Amino acid sequence: MPAKREHWASRIGFILAAAGSAVGLGNLWKFPYITWHNNGGAFVLVYLACVAAIGLPVMMAEILLGRRTQMSPVPAFEKLGNRGWGLVGFLGVLTGFVILGYYSVIAGWSIKSFIECVGWSINGYQQPADTAFGKFLSDGPLQLLLAFIFLFGTALIVWRGVSKGIEQAAKFLMPILLLILGYLVVRVMFLPGIGQTFHFLFRPNFSELPAAGVLEALGHAFFTLSLGMGVMITYGSYMHKRESIARGAGFVVFLDTLIALLACVIMYTIIFSVPGVAESVSGSTVGMLFVTLPRLFYTELSGGVLIGPLFYVLVAFAALTSTISVLEVIVSFFIDKLGFKRSTSTVIGTAAVAVCTFLSALSLGAVGFLSGFEIFAGKSGVLSTLDHIAANYLLPVGGLLTTLFVGWFVSRKISADELGMLDESGDPTFSFKLWLFFIRFIAPMAILAVIIAVILGKDFS
Numbered sequence: 001m002p003a004k005r006e007h008w009a010s011r012i013g014f015i016l017a018a019a020g021s022a023v024g025l026g027n028l029w030k031f032p033y034i035t036w037h038n039n040g041g042a043f044v045l046v047y048l049a050c051v052a053a054i055g056l057p058v059m060m061a062e063i064l065l066g067r068r069t070q071m072s073p074v075p076a077f078e079k080l081g082n083r084g085w086g087l088v089g090f091l092g093v094l095t096g097f098v099i100l101g102y103y104s105v106i107a108g109w110s111i112k113s114f115i116e117c118v119g120w121s122i123n124g125y126q127q128p129a130d131t132a133f134g135k136f137l138s139d140g141p142l143q144l145l146l147a148f149i150f151l152f153g154t155a156l157i158v159w160r161g162v163s164k165g166i167e168q169a170a171k172f173l174m175p176i177l178l179l180i181l182g183y184l185v186v187r188v189m190f191l192p193g194i195g196q197t198f199h200f201l202f203r204p205n206f207s208e209l210p211a212a213g214v215l216e217a218l219g220h221a222f223f224t225l226s227l228g229m230g231v232m233i234t235y236g237s238y239m240h241k242r243e244s245i246a247r248g249a250g251f252v253v254f255l256d257t258l259i260a261l262l263a264c265v266i267m268y269t270i271i272f273s274v275p276g277v278a279e280s281v282s283g284s285t286v287g288m289l290f291v292t293l294p295r296l297f298y299t300e301l302s303g304g305v306l307i308g309p310l311f312y313v314l315v316a317f318a319a320l321t322s323t324i325s326v327l328e329v330i331v332s333f334f335i336d337k338l339g340f341k342r343s344t345s346t347v348i349g350t351a352a353v354a355v356c357t358f359l360s361a362l363s364l365g366a367v368g369f370l371s372g373f374e375i376f377a378g379k380s381g382v383l384s385t386l387d388h389i390a391a392n393y394l395l396p397v398g399g400l401l402t403t404l405f406v407g408w409f410v411s412r413k414i415s416a417d418e419l420g421m422l423d424e425s426g427d428p429t430f431s432f433k434l435w436l437f438f439i440r441f442i443a444p445m446a447i448l449a450v451i452i453a454v455i456l457g458k459d460f461s
């Protein structure tokens with residue numbers, strides 16, 4: 001075990017790193033897609049309720065586990081619980097392999113879109129053939145190359161450690177990400193589709209919300225806030241005692257939600273501004289981000305030559321700060337539990353992830369038997385299967401167990417003390433009681449509803 005635990009070098013370190021973990025492909029790729037398919041308005045409102053009533057309390061619970069124990073998930077659960085509870089932490093490590101295995105492949109596509117956009121910006125736009133994206137997906141060597149570039153970049157940062165690697169990267173990447181996002185939002189404000197976008201996003205019409213949308217909103221809240229697999233436990237363990245957990249969690253949840261909504265504003269406004277496109281947005285999850293948008297940047301927007309490449313820098317940076325956090329869960333497990341050095345842990349962790357990544361990257365058409373099998377209806381191939389398992393089973397189950405553990409097994413005194421929610425006479429404050437109510441009752445019941453829905457056949461991936 002290392003002599004002294006690493007810590008964030010500054011207060012903003014935790015916030016930027018945790019926000020970096022939360023803000024990712026979930027915000028830019030998944031949220032705009034599922035909001036579109038759930039008809040906006042009412043879905044957005046339900047999603048906001050899930051984030052506030054479940055996401056925020058659960059995030060506080062995870063951070064408090066890490067900060068209290070100053071340990072990564074497995075030993076954290078063991079210390080405040082017992083060896084059995086340690087398995088929940090271990091589930092998180094396994095989930096990390098699953099998520100990183102496919103996430104790095106999709107993240108790799110942002111590199112391809114960036115390079116393609118730079119080419120168009122310099123040489124002029126050339127409409128790709130309708131089959132181009134399909135061909136790209138089934139190009140095995142290219143998929144492997146892009147995914148491994150991404151994984152390698154992630155590993156380099158994690159190798160450098162908490163403050164010198166993860167924190168420095170977040171301090172560099174997050175401000176650029178916010179600047180690009182800000183620029184894009186200002187840019188689309190002047191497009192004709194902006195009114196329709198606001199109407200779509202913020203005028204709830206509950207008759208248009210599919211019933212399953214409620215559960216989909218909750219499942220997505222877990223994914224997008226990086227909850228249920230120990231990221232926030234791990235990042236919380238590098239947090240100094242003097243910092244406020246509630247404030248940190250509140251800020252991360254706020255920023256993640258804001259960015260998801262702004263991503264919708266940017267993407268929908270461009271789509272609504274071009275007559276006829278809204279009706280034909282590709283039905284596939286990847287369609288909007290990687291097929292519809294690049295074309296519109298160049299054919300419909302003045303300044304598209306700048307916006308195109310910038311947009312994919314945004315996607316790549318957002319994905320990178322997320323992959324870093326997933327790898328860190330795996331690496332910190334090797335360090336804390338097996339006593340390995342950070343460098344050794346990073347190499348072993350990355351090599352193990354690379355196996356999953358290898359299989360995912362070749363499962364988009366390149367290798368028949370990796371692409372064709374179907375364990376879950378409609379999810380063919382390794383990549384879709386891993387995404388399905390993570391979003392539908394692993395994160396909700398991990399989240400439920402974490403919630404039950406903190407709510408019912410960790411003593412109120414420890415929780416209230418760690419959250420800084422004791423009054424002068426040492427009694428828990430009202431905010432603490434409110435938080436505990438959500439952690440004990442509201443969150444577990446809602447998560448259980450998701451799990452039951454999944455068992456009955458609903459899909460959140």
Ligand code: PHE
Nearest residue numbers: 022024025026027223224226
């Ligand atoms: N929150 C990340 C996103 O929205 C994904 C993620 C899930 C990262 C779980 C870490 C853990 O893209």
